[in-house]
Amino acid sequence: MTGLEQYHQDALSKLRNKELLIGDAFIDGVWVSKEKKFPVYEPSTGTILGNVSNCELADFQKAIESTESVQEEYFLSTTGAQRGALLRKWNDLILANQHDSKSIIFAVILSLENGKPYAEAFGEVAYAASFVSWFAEEAPRAYGHTIPSATPNTMVSDVREPVGVCGIITPWNFPAAMITRKVAPALGAGCTVVIKPPSETPYSCAILAKLAIEAGFPPKSVQVCPTKDRKAATELATNPLVKKISFTGSTGVGKMLATLAAGTLKKVGLELGGNAPLIVFDDADLDVTIEGVIASKFRCSGQTCVCANRIYVQRSIEKEFTKRLVEAVSRLEYGRGLDCTTTQGPLVNQSAVDKVATHISDALAKGAKVEIGGEAPNGAGYFFPPTVLSSVPTDALVTIDETFGPLAAICTFDTEEEVIKLANDTEFGLAGYLFSKNIGRCHRVAARMKVGMVAVNTGKVSATEAPFGGVKASGYGREGSLYGMEEYQVIKAITVGNLHR
Numbered sequence: 001m002t003g004l005e006q007y008h009q010d011a012l013s014k015l016r017n018k019e020l021l022i023g024d025a026f027i028d029g030v031w032v033s034k035e036k037k038f039p040v041y042e043p044s045t046g047t048i049l050g051n052v053s054n055c056e057l058a059d060f061q062k063a064i065e066s067t068e069s070v071q072e073e074y075f076l077s078t079t080g081a082q083r084g085a086l087l088r089k090w091n092d093l094i095l096a097n098q099h100d101s102k103s104i105i106f107a108v109i110l111s112l113e114n115g116k117p118y119a120e121a122f123g124e125v126a127y128a129a130s131f132v133s134w135f136a137e138e139a140p141r142a143y144g145h146t147i148p149s150a151t152p153n154t155m156v157s158d159v160r161e162p163v164g165v166c167g168i169i170t171p172w173n174f175p176a177a178m179i180t181r182k183v184a185p186a187l188g189a190g191c192t193v194v195i196k197p198p199s200e201t202p203y204s205c206a207i208l209a210k211l212a213i214e215a216g217f218p219p220k221s222v223q224v225c226p227t228k229d230r231k232a233a234t235e236l237a238t239n240p241l242v243k244k245i246s247f248t249g250s251t252g253v254g255k256m257l258a259t260l261a262a263g264t265l266k267k268v269g270l271e272l273g274g275n276a277p278l279i280v281f282d283d284a285d286l287d288v289t290i291e292g293v294i295a296s297k298f299r300c301s302g303q304t305c306v307c308a309n310r311i312y313v314q315r316s317i318e319k320e321f322t323k324r325l326v327e328a329v330s331r332l333e334y335g336r337g338l339d340c341t342t343t344q345g346p347l348v349n350q351s352a353v354d355k356v357a358t359h360i361s362d363a364l365a366k367g368a369k370v371e372i373g374g375e376a377p378n379g380a381g382y383f384f385p386p387t388v389l390s391s392v393p394t395d396a397l398v399t400i401d402e403t404f405g406p407l408a409a410i411c412t413f414d415t416e417e418e419v420i421k422l423a424n425d426t427e428f429g430l431a432g433y434l435f436s437k438n439i440g441r442c443h444r445v446a447a448r449m450k451v452g453m454v455a456v457n458t459g460k461v462s463a464t465e466a467p468f469g470g471v472k473a474s475g476y477g478r479e480g481s482l483y484g485m486e487e488y489q490v491i492k493a494i495t496v497g498n499l500h501r
């Protein structure tokens, strides 16, 4: 057995509950093993982790019809409090399977299929559960209003109802949390769902579905259709029984799905690509800043839509900032997700590695300098070392296009006005970061950044309670937070007249 095979064996043997590595679809309340399967690769080794059922158009249609057949009954037969209690049970089951004293289950599978370091995978399972727990609390609080009527003897009120069947399409970078951030509010509101999980990381989705059914949700309320057949998946955007489509992924696919969804006027929620600016002013606390840059830039090896993509540093502190960032980056260790020293996992596939290399060579050709990292190693797995480039010109490809990899590109600026223009000079508007000790400047610049989320003096912008979403080509709709459930609801106004006759 080669070293890689041994590693693979050891990881799989850690899966005490092998039942959680499920390669089936979940349609019409039963697990279905399709004859046609697609391979799922482990990014740490490039080897096949397993083969998963490849759903076709008829499977999507069956899943949609099946979940539609139970949606109204599910909503009418439960109160918000009861749906909240089901979510609470689901949350508890997710956390119970995150880790136990003998072995580690959900987080190991997540790390294997995505490649992220075990600590990050463990954290993601908790992050995924936090949305379930949050919406367990929100479900009983779907308040409406009573509205003073302008007509005598009349009462007006509004109530919130579920939009209906929801199509859910998510990406591979957060195989669990992107699903619960959508499915928990949908189920809490009284909707039912058909999920098309990412084909790179379908196993976490299957675990979540299994645990949701174990928690007591009606078996047909959650359906899972893994597929490599993108055309079949677009059924979620065109089928008239689907009333809402919620998508997280690239801007191009999001636009295409929104266009298709317009045919049946579905509600649409889009969490799309980013190109986050991170601004460091000369009065910033550099310890806080470096910690923030590492957290923002290198989370999930740079593969999050909110990762800092362009780092703008005020000219007078560029040298000191670069020195300190290089020191911090030199302490990161890239390697296989389940190796205990790893802080940076592999990228998702070879084309992700190639994209980082392209951004580096473009920046170098335009005058940038490699401070650390810079070249992909040979060997198995899709690795790229954490890299810092300095003197990156503001027209380099990396400032225009989201790298989605571990490349910190440092550009310099002189004035506040100049950097606000640079930060906003992008079609995207998801997250933005700024570091400064001047409170007036923090508020002033935050107000002018054209993004959906601003982080000030921290690299952490994502939290269950904070509205997550973008503006411009980064999409629309908000997830998590007090707004997340209304994305899955419609408002019905009820007017009762002639009260005194």
Ligand SMILES: NC(=O)c1ccc[n+]([C@@H]2O[C@H](COP(=O)([O-])OP(=O)(O)OC[C@H]3O[C@@H](n4cnc5c(N)ncnc54)[C@H](O)[C@@H]3O)[C@@H](O)[C@H]2O)c1
Binding pocket: 169, 170, 171, 172, 173, 196, 197, 198, 199, 230, 231, 233, 234, 248, 249, 250, 251, 253, 254, 270, 271, 272, 273, 274, 304, 305, 402, 404, 430, 474
């Ligand atoms: N805003 C956010 O919350 C957020 C979160 C994560 C990722 N992203 C963005 O996602 C991108 C990276 O993820 P990706 O490469 O998986 O994106 P992607 O758009 O290729 O894929 C996302 C999902 O859509 C599916 N898909 C792809 N083409 C489809 C089609 N024609 N019809 C139906 N489904 C289709 C994929 O299988 C996957 O499940 C980045 O741009 C990143 O910024 C955004």
Ligand SMILES: O=CCCC(=O)O
Binding pocket: 173, 174, 303, 304, 305, 306, 462, 468
């Ligand atoms: O990739 C983007 C979403 C991850 C997050 O919630 O921060």
